[in-house]
Structure formats: structure tokens, C-alpha cells
Amino acid sequence: MKRCETAELDWNPNGNCPLRPNSSPRIPPLPPPFPPPLPFLRLLRCFSLSNLPTAALSSLAPRATMAASGVKMQEVKDITRIERIGAHSHIRGLGLDDSLEARMVSQGMVGQANARKAAGIILSMIKEGDIAGRAILIAGQPGTGKTAIAMGMAQALGSDTPFTTIAASEIFSLEMNKTEALTQAFRRSIGVRIKEETEIIEGEVVEIEIDRPAAGAPAGGKTGKLTLKTTEMETVYDLGQKMIDSLTKEKAQAGDVITIDKATGRISVLGRSFTRSRDYDAMGANTKFVQCPEGELQKRKEVVHVVSLHEVDVINSRQQGFLALFAGDTGEIKPEVREQIDTKVAEWREEGKAEIVPGVLFIDEVHMLDIECFSYLNRALESDLAPVLIVATNRGITRIRGTNYKSPHGIPIDLLDRLLIISTVPYTEKEIKQILHIRCEEEDVEMSEDALALLTKIGVETSLRYSIHLIIAAALVCAKRKGVEVEVEDIKKVYTLFVDVKRSTQFLMEYQSEFMFSEIQDQDADMTDTRV
Amino acid sequence: MAGAMPEGTKVSKMTSGTRRKVHYTLPDDSELVEEFDLQTDELLVRKRRAKTVLGKDGEWVFEVGEPPARVTIEGDLLRPSSSNPILVRKDRPHAFEWRVRNLPYPKANYSVSVDPNEQQLVIRTANKKYFKRITIEDMQRAHLSLEESALSWSHENNTLIVCYKKPEQILKMEKEAKAMRLNATEAVAEDTTPPDCKQQ
Numbered sequence: 001m002k003r004c005e006t007a008e009l010d011w012n013p014n015g016n017c018p019l020r021p022n023s024s025p026r027i028p029p030l031p032p033p034f035p036p037p038l039p040f041l042r043l044l045r046c047f048s049l050s051n052l053p054t055a056a057l058s059s060l061a062p063r064a065t066m067a068a069s070g071v072k073m074q075e076v077k078d079i080t081r082i083e084r085i086g087a088h089s090h091i092r093g094l095g096l097d098d099s100l101e102a103r104m105v106s107q108g109m110v111g112q113a114n115a116r117k118a119a120g121i122i123l124s125m126i127k128e129g130d131i132a133g134r135a136i137l138i139a140g141q142p143g144t145g146k147t148a149i150a151m152g153m154a155q156a157l158g159s160d161t162p163f164t165t166i167a168a169s170e171i172f173s174l175e176m177n178k179t180e181a182l183t184q185a186f187r188r189s190i191g192v193r194i195k196e197e198t199e200i201i202e203g204e205v206v207e208i209e210i211d212r213p214a215a216g217a218p219a220g221g222k223t224g225k226l227t228l229k230t231t232e233m234e235t236v237y238d239l240g241q242k243m244i245d246s247l248t249k250e251k252a253q254a255g256d257v258i259t260i261d262k263a264t265g266r267i268s269v270l271g272r273s274f275t276r277s278r279d280y281d282a283m284g285a286n287t288k289f290v291q292c293p294e295g296e297l298q299k300r301k302e303v304v305h306v307v308s309l310h311e312v313d314v315i316n317s318r319q320q321g322f323l324a325l326f327a328g329d330t331g332e333i334k335p336e337v338r339e340q341i342d343t344k345v346a347e348w349r350e351e352g353k354a355e356i357v358p359g360v361l362f363i364d365e366v367h368m369l370d371i372e373c374f375s376y377l378n379r380a381l382e383s384d385l386a387p388v389l390i391v392a393t394n395r396g397i398t399r400i401r402g403t404n405y406k407s408p409h410g411i412p413i414d415l416l417d418r419l420l421i422i423s424t425v426p427y428t429e430k431e432i433k434q435i436l437h438i439r440c441e442e443e444d445v446e447m448s449e450d451a452l453a454l455l456t457k458i459g460v461e462t463s464l465r466y467s468i469h470l471i472i473a474a475a476l477v478c479a480k481r482k483g484v485e486v487e488v489e490d491i492k493k494v495y496t497l498f499v500d501v502k503r504s505t506q507f508l509m510e511y512q513s514e515f516m517f518s519e520i521q522d523q524d525a526d527m528t529d530t531r532v
Numbered sequence: 533m534a535g536a537m538p539e540g541t542k543v544s545k546m547t548s549g550t551r552r553k554v555h556y557t558l559p560d561d562s563e564l565v566e567e568f569d570l571q572t573d574e575l576l577v578r579k580r581r582a583k584t585v586l587g588k589d590g591e592w593v594f595e596v597g598e599p600p601a602r603v604t605i606e607g608d609l610l611r612p613s614s615s616n617p618i619l620v621r622k623d624r625p626h627a628f629e630w631r632v633r634n635l636p637y638p639k640a641n642y643s644v645s646v647d648p649n650e651q652q653l654v655i656r657t658a659n660k661k662y663f664k665r666i667t668i669e670d671m672q673r674a675h676l677s678l679e680e681s682a683l684s685w686s687h688e689n690n691t692l693i694v695c696y697k698k699p700e701q702i703l704k705m706e707k708e709a710k711a712m713r714l715n716a717t718e719a720v721a722e723d724t725t726p727p728d729c730k731q732q
Contacts, residue, residue, distance in 0.1 A: 196585050225613065232656065232663035236613040243610045265609040296663060307586065316587045353585075 087147075090442040094152040096120040108438055109152055111431035112145050118422045119149050123156055126388050129358045133386035135377075137366075137416070139393055139409055140424030143464045146392040149424070150362045153390070162191040162308050162359030162387070168368035179376045180332045186380055187310040187338075189387035191357035192345055198303050199262040203228030203235075204273045204292045205254050210244055228258075230293045243267075255279065257290050262298070306357055309385070312341050342385070359387050366391035367410030370402035374415050381418060391419070432459040432467070439468050445475040446485035454491050462500040470494050551576065554713070567597070573710065575623040595669055596621045617662045624695075626703070628668055632692040635662060639687040644694055646678045653683065653694065666694075674701055 095106030100120040102113040109116060115138070122136055138146045154163040164185055171181035210224040224239040226247070239247070243265055250267050252258050255276035258269050271288035317337045348354035363369070369377075380386060391411075398410040407413060427435065433456040440447050447455070451474070459467035474490040483490070499507070512518055540559040545552065547570065556564040562582035569576055577597035581590045592599065598620045617634045632655065635642075643656045653666040671678060682697040698706075 194585060226610065229660070230663070232660060234661050235616050237610045238613050239610050260610070262609075296665065312586050 085443055088151045090438050091148055091151045091155060093156045094120055094123065094149070100124070105434055105438075107152065107155075108442075109145075109148065110434040110438065111427050112149065112424055115140075115145075115149055115422050115424045116152070118420075119153055122388070122390075122420075123153055126153075126157065126161070126358070126360060129356075131388075132358060132384050133381040133389075135381055135389040135391065135415075135419045137391050137393070137409065137411070137419040137421045138424065139421055141426055142394045144424040144426055146394070146424055147364060149422075150364070150390055150392060153360065154362070157360065160191075160193075160306055161357060162189050162306070163362065164189045164359065164387075165362045165364065167364045168366050168373075171369070171373065176332060178370075178373055182373060182376055182380070183338075184310055184313075184333070185361055185363075186387060187313060188308045189359040189361040190309045190385055191306040191359055192309060192312065192348075192354050193304060193306050193357050194348065194354040195302050195304050197300050200299055200301050200303075201228065201237075201260040201262060201297050202257070202270075202293045202299060203230050203297045204257050205252055206234065207254055208247060208252065210239075228297055230295060230297055232295055233297060235297050257292065261303075308359075309341065309345070312345075313338060316341060356385070360390055361387050362390045362392070364392050365394075367393045367395045367398060368401065371400055371412065372402065374400070374412050378415055378418070427464060429456060429460050432456050432464055435464065436467060436471070439471055443472050443475070445471055447471070447474075448485050448487050450488050451486045451491050454488050458491070458495065458500075462502055466500045470498065473498060568713075573714075594621075596623050619664060619666075626698055628670070628696045628698065630666060630694040632662065632664070632694075634690060635687070635692050636690050637661065642685070642687060642692055644683065644685045644692075646680045646683060648678070651678055653678070653696065655692070655694065668696065670702060671699075674705065676701060 090108040093107035093109070094116050095103050095109035096116060097103055100117060102109075102116040102120070104110070104113075119138075122134075125131055125134070138149060140146050150165070154165070157163055166185050171178050171185070173181065206227040206229050208224065208226055223241075224244050224247075226237045226239055226243075228235055228237065246265065246267050250258075250269050252267065252269055255273050256269050257271055257273050258267055260267050271290040273292045274289050275292065277289055313333050317333045345354065345356070349356065377389070381389065393409045393411070395410050397406055397408050399405070400407050400410055400412055405412075408416060411419075433452065436452060436455055436459060440452070455467050455470060455474075458470065470491065471486075473494040474486045477490045477493050478484075478486045481490075508515070538559060542557040544555045546555075547553070550570050552568045552570055554566045554568075556566075558564065560582070562580065564580050565577070566575060567577040568574065575596055578595040579592045579597070579599075580595065581592045584590050598618070615634060617632050619630060619632050622629045622631060630653075635657075637657065637659060641658045643658070645654050645656075646652075647654050647665070650665070651667070651672070653668070655662065655664045655666070657663065668678070676699060678696075679699075682699070683695070684697075685692065685694045687693070
């Protein structure tokens, strides 16, 4: 800690701030300052003239950071690499109460009460699982929370219901037919709940020993040993890198009773062994005590799990025998294999061995699909094994890709007729403030009330996404001047450093003639694919 | 062995190196492979595998003999350390024999018994280092029950050796199976054209 305070705090061009060593992977390096052209200054003056309260005095106390030894740091880094902060990682559900009414602010969702209520109704339809092949369109302007609503639905459904998210442009590939890619996406979204026998290792951890490679060795070279015991026996296992990572992630330690799925390597901690109940005076409230397992360490157990139809397809379309060695990618799957699987699954259902778990297929930016895909969707939705389809688009009346016809949302009328449409509306100022507040918490940034108000104003005038992106940039500027919380001056600074779309467009319009190729003023030079 | 197979089992045989290999495909798509020494006709390996519910090939389960000690890519997860005790079944003309290697403890540490309820042999250690329940598949297939009197064991060179004397019925069955195996000529393809192997 002491060392941190006295350390050179000058900005390091690699983006590594010495005060926050662990967060360095997710911080983009700041580009060199860009002299703001005239229009920017004009806009800035608008802000300073508005009736915003002046910035409070910034405290000079250094930001409290974790003092970590080199060994500890390595460990933390390994885990943070897995859990980065994404654009929608603050969303934990749809934020509805039991009667499907939208709470104002809940589970990371703000506003959009009508759209969320509608999504909640669709959600209860999916959960019941009786109705196949319904389709929902979420339409709205950019940055109004369409993807957020879809993510919220996925979170609310839980991990057992298959939820496949694709962007429409993903299906265009030279290696795979468009409709094949869509079929695979459809079949990924239908689960089969089935009992399978798997081999598990169940025992009490006696010792975990992890050898750290010498400094400079590649990070993948970690090895370790795990000793497990039952009441009757004890076995030592050699661990691979993956296993060490998941043991660290599950925080397994000596005295815990754990199970390891031998095929997948999944570790789950069942609780602490009774024999260790007197190790500490104080225990966490949710510490569970279990008996040390008996008999042999390796057991065969029946496990119920959900696999998607696509996974079953892949298993059964693999080359048999020695040819399997050369089969890498699965590529396209023969329709005969799919038919076989469908009849097999129907048999299992009749015998009560398996049940179907219908899921959701979410296609973002659906206007990027072309007319062939749309007509395929029409047909695919009629199958009784179809999942619930959710599509989202931010287009108004536009050309259907692959034709010269124009249609609302770029979707043909016959498909539109099969869709229930949920529309999202732009956020109000109050809602923007709430969202920015939530994002500040998610990104672990402390912000003063004034700075948040300014950021909200920026959000209203420009866009929500732009102001969200300014949060972490402002936090870095704040850390550089050793501030505790982000103040108005930090926001002002990043506002001048990073240009939003409106200012950039304005700048381009004024200085268009000085850019490359501006002398060509050809009417046909636009980049649309009208020739198709 | 061959006599006990269910109806509809496909058999193919081949000789490779010093081993005669017999491959059975059972009507439920599970497979069984037996390997015999060419000179002594000793059963070296008997392994089974079945398809999983979803149609994937399962792992080979070794009844007799031990799996090849190969480092595979899947081994990235975890594997028992090589210092652990290893159990291998060997086939003797008059007895089933199991060898547990890497057991350095004195003889007084072990106890081997028959569990009459589960019809299994049970190996225990007083210091709680090793424990194993052994099912004798041959006896189960012939519906014979285990007798404590047929069991014997010894410990030498860090190895625990457990023997179970084969009863009369098993010896008789093995004799018949051997006669069948030796009489049947190795399957030779009727037409001499080589199988359709594409060159690259």
C-alpha cells in the first residue's frame, strides 16, 4: 500500500495504472489527446453556462486499493479474466413482480415498463412450454434496451432452459448454407432432459497442492495434486490446468466434500465434512456440514441433464471408427440423421425416459437476414419442435435484404403477420440517470452527484451508450489525479477527449473538403448492395 | 465365452502380432473384445464398451488386463497419480487372479473377504488407504454364487495378490469355448479383392 502511494503515478501509455493492477485487462488505453475543433468548444460552453452546480473540492486522499503480494495477484488475475464486465452484465432478470407488473428499478432493468410487462407474459408462455413456434419482434430505436430485455428474459429463464443468442449476420458463411445455420440455431434452442449414467468422484479433500511454475514460464504450465478420501480409502490425483482453475474458482479447500464429474471435470462443493466442524469457532451462516462419503471414491451415478437437439445431432453425425480421427468440424448435418434423432426422441418421450424442454432463439439485428431466410423462418415456425423465436431490430421502413421491396422493419409482411410486436421507447432523463447509476456500480466507479447529473445531460443530448462509455474513461482520469470519486471536471475532460456521433458528424460536415477522396462527388458511390 | 453370447452377436477375428483378437458386436450395439496369446492361448485382455444413451461411444471397461498407459489430450482434467494402487485382473488356468500393485504396507494391514449380500469380493486396509469391491463378471454370467473357501490371498513385492479358484462349471464352459475358438478357422474374405480402401 505504502509503495503504491509513493509510486510514480504518471500516465503510462500502455494503459496500466499502477493503483489498480488487477483491472488493467479491461481498460482500453487512452489515445493521445485530440485537439478539439471549434464546434466542440461551442458545445462545451453550453454546458458551463447551464445551471449545473460547481464541482466540489476533490479530496486528495489516495484511492484505497488492495495490497496484494505477487502470488495473490496471479490468482486474482486468473479469475477476473473469466468475469469481465460486458455491456449487459448488470442485468439479472426482467424486474417483474409476481403479478407480472414491472417494478420501476429492479434486477438491473430501468423503465420500459410496457415492453417488460409484455416480455413477462411471453416468459410465462415459454415456462409452460406447451406452445411451440411463436415469434416475437422487439422493435425500437437504437439504445432503447432491446437486447437488455432479451438478456433479462434469458436470465429469468435460468440455465436449464436453452437460450440461444445469435446476430443475424452470423449465419452468412462460405462453409455453411444459410438455412443449415438457421436450422442448427433452431435445434440448439430445443433441449431434451434425459437421465444418463456418468462416472463421478466423490470424496473429502485432504490436501490440495499446486506447484507454481518458475517465473517466466508460460501460464499454462501449472500442475498440482489433489488428495481425496472416503471413510475407507484415499487416492492422489494429478491435476491439469483446467482442473486447477475450477478448484480455485469453487474455492475448494481441505475439509470440503466435493464431487467431480469425470467426463466434464465439473466440480461442485457439497459442504464441509463433519470431522472438521471444530476447526474454527466462527463459521459462515450458510456453511453446510455433510458426512464423509463411504466406500470407493469413484461411483457411477445417474444424472439428469439437459442437452440440446443439436448436440445429439453432432454426436450421431460423427464419423465412426478410425475416420473419427480426421473429423474435425461437424459442418452440415445430414437430414437423415436429424430425422433419426427426432424419431428416437419421440420414442424416449413415449417411454417416459426423456422430456422436451422448449427454449428460446433470439436473433438480434434481424433485418440483416435476407428473403430466403425469412421464407425459411415461415416454414420452420410451423414445426411442433420449434422454439419460441425472439427477433429484434432497430430499423424502420427499409428494404428487405435480397429484394428491392420495402417493408416495415425490413421484414416481409407475411412473416410480420406471424409476429407479436413489442416496441421499446426512448428513455426519459430520469431513467437515463438510473441506468448510469447502475452502470457506475457495475463498473465499480464512484461518482459525485453533480458528475452524474452532467453525465445524464450528456446522455440526453447525445446517446445513452456514449455516456455509459464515458464512465470508465472518467474514472481513469479521476484515478490519475488521485481523486476518490469522479467529479464534473473529469467528465468534462473525457467529453473533450472523446467525440460523440453528433459532434463527429458536425465536424465532418464542416471539414469534409479536407478529407481524402472528397473531390469525387459521384452519386452512385454509396455502399449499398442495390444490385442484388 | 463365445457360447454365452446372446443370439444375433456378430463375431470377427484377427491375428495381430502375438495376439489373436476376437471382436463381438452384441445386438444392443455394445462391443466386447478378447485378446489371447498365440502360443499359450492365455486370455490377456477382455474389454467391453457400450454406447451411451445419446449415441456416443462409451469408455472401454477392462475386465481382464489393463488399459494401455497412454497420455491422452483428455488427460488435461485429472488422472489418478501413478503412485496410487492399481488393480489388474489376470486370467490363470484354474483361478481368477487380481493383483493390486503399489501397496507398500505390511501384510497385517489387509483383509480380503466375500460379501455374500452383494456377491462381491471386498479388499480393505486397516490404515484406510485402499478399498475395492470386485465383481466377478464370469460368475455373474453363469449365475454362480461366491464361496469364501475358494478365496486366497498373499502379499509380496508391494503387491497384493488375490486368487479365487474357478468352480467346475466355469472350467467346463471355458474348455468348450476354447474348443470352439480353435476349431473355427479365421474368417477369410470370400472374394480376394481387397476392401475398398481409398488411397488418400
